[in-house]
Amino acid sequence: MARIIVVTSGKGGVGKTTTSAAISTGLALRGHKTAVIDFDIGLRNLDIVMNCERRVVYDFVNVINGEANLRQALIKDKRTENLYILPASQTRDKDALTKEGVERILNELAEDGFEYIICDSPAGIEHGAFMALYFADTAIVVANPEVSSVRDSDRILGILQSKSRRAEQGERVEEYLLLTRYHPERVEKGEMLGVSDVEEILATKLLGVIPESQSVLKASNQGTPVIHDTESSAGQAYADAVDRLLGEDVPHRFVTVQQKGVFQRLFRRSA
């Protein structure tokens, strides 16, 4: 049985695609056959972050419409074994996604032996975002430590637990919170919401805290998922998050300013 994980947030620009790239790469690095699907039809980015934009021939919508089969559209990652990308269409409209079409592709991926299917959701709560979350078993809700992002995450959690397939069957979607662009120094000064504030508001299990780091921007511009950058705090934080997703009990790092050494210097540089 494939585990379908949606990476969602409601709000845009909080790091959904960065997270999708990092988590899917992390799962593949641990030996799990993983597919990552870009649901942001018309504004595809995942292929850029995964450095395969020039290898896109067929896309998600082509497969839904039967213009290509799944094997033709799936792009095998060059760096990581077991990792495949299904890019979004840049020229179509989000309405090209149908519930039946998405379900068929998810089933085909599961039959193909994929253990994890990561659905990279577009921002908003409209059709594209709904299609990305509808079939999810697990949701990773990405939020920044600021009030509007947390509010949108709350809204998306409500939709997950009432409108998804699991909700319709009377079950719950397993939900995780991932805080990104976290800046312990600014939290201490009271300029940013702290981890405990966000946890309290959202009442959701914390999957990880990704510190604000220049390595994230560098990684996405270079097309190398940041989890490959094992030197960076963000890369390590994503690696921890993947371990937690796989059920391991890993203590949270990069949450307080007490961190000394190389991570501290990285913080300063990015401030």
Place this chain on the structure above:
Amino acid sequence: MTLTSNAAAADTPHPASFVLKGGLFPLTLLEITRYDRTEFERDLENKVAEAPAFFQQAPVVLSFDTFHEEAGAVPLPELQALCREYGLIPVALRSADEALQAQARAEGLPLMAAGRGKTAPNPPSAQAPEEEPQVAAEEETHPHSPSRLVTTPVRSGQQVYAPGGDLIVLSSVSAGAEILADGNIHIYGAMRGRALAGVLGDTTARIFCQSLEAELISIAGSFKLDEDLRGEHWKQPVQVHLDGESLIISPLA
């Protein structure tokens, strides 16, 4: 479910003797499938014996949407009289049959547009109806236990309504969420959204919460907003009740 602002009435020089307001009331449908006086009376008697309290002065809508025979032939006055005898008060008729509609007009009984009704709870089916928080008002409530229990957080954008009874939320209510009840509201978490108790006008309804951080609280139409709530009881466990026109917030001991 209407909110009245107390200030508005005081400003006008000649206040009107009445106000028109929209109201939303849960009504029981009496869905009649066939009519034979003796049989109907016997069935009604049995039903009333099951729950006598429920049938005291209970307003019902007579519905013939699923009537198997010629509805026009039903003697409406006789049917109304039978209903009243057993404590039911017919307040409206729902039927597409013109002859029956004519009878209703003669009796002064209002007509209701045929709409989407719910079928009475059938013998427990294998597939129970799914819980859907977004359309909470549609949910079936049991006459003996009209309170509604919510065990999960009520998130921004969600609305939960407990028609005919109390609402109990075991978790927190987020900012941007709205919870409503005809009776009391109990929140065993933080109350950050909007809470409206006694929405049908029950002035004795109360709101209880573990941490008052609400955007709005209202009892029977009288309300207070966030700015009025940010006083000494902010983020404290409180109860709210109505004294005359004003909401009183007091700490939970």
